[in-house]
Amino acid sequence: MAKGGWVYIMVNRYRGGMYVGVTSDALARVNQHREWKFALIEADNPEWDDLWWQWFAPPPEQK
Numbered sequence: 096m097a098k099g100g101w102v103y104i105m106v107n108r109y110r111g112g113m114y115v116g117v118t119s120d121a122l123a124r125v126n127q128h129r130e131w132k133f134a135l136i137e138a139d140n141p142e143w144d145d146l147w148w149q150w151f152a153p154p155p156e157q158k
Contacts, residue, residue, distance in 0.1 A: 101121045105114040105128060118124040140146060 098119065100117055100119045101124075102115070102117050103121060103124060105125075106112070114128070116124065136143070
């Protein structure tokens with residue numbers, strides 16, 4: 096009996112990262128990747144605060 100599987104490629108279009116892998120359950124693998132990414136974000140930013148101003152620009156001056 097032959098076993099089936101999928102080769103998948105995930106790309107981060109903003110940072111240029113590329114992930115290549117093999118799985119027998121593509122939907123479950125996408126969900127695993129998403130859960131891993133959420134855990135990574137929550138480790139540094141558990142409140143999911145908008146960090147754009149801290150990373151890319153100074154905040155506007157307060158009047």
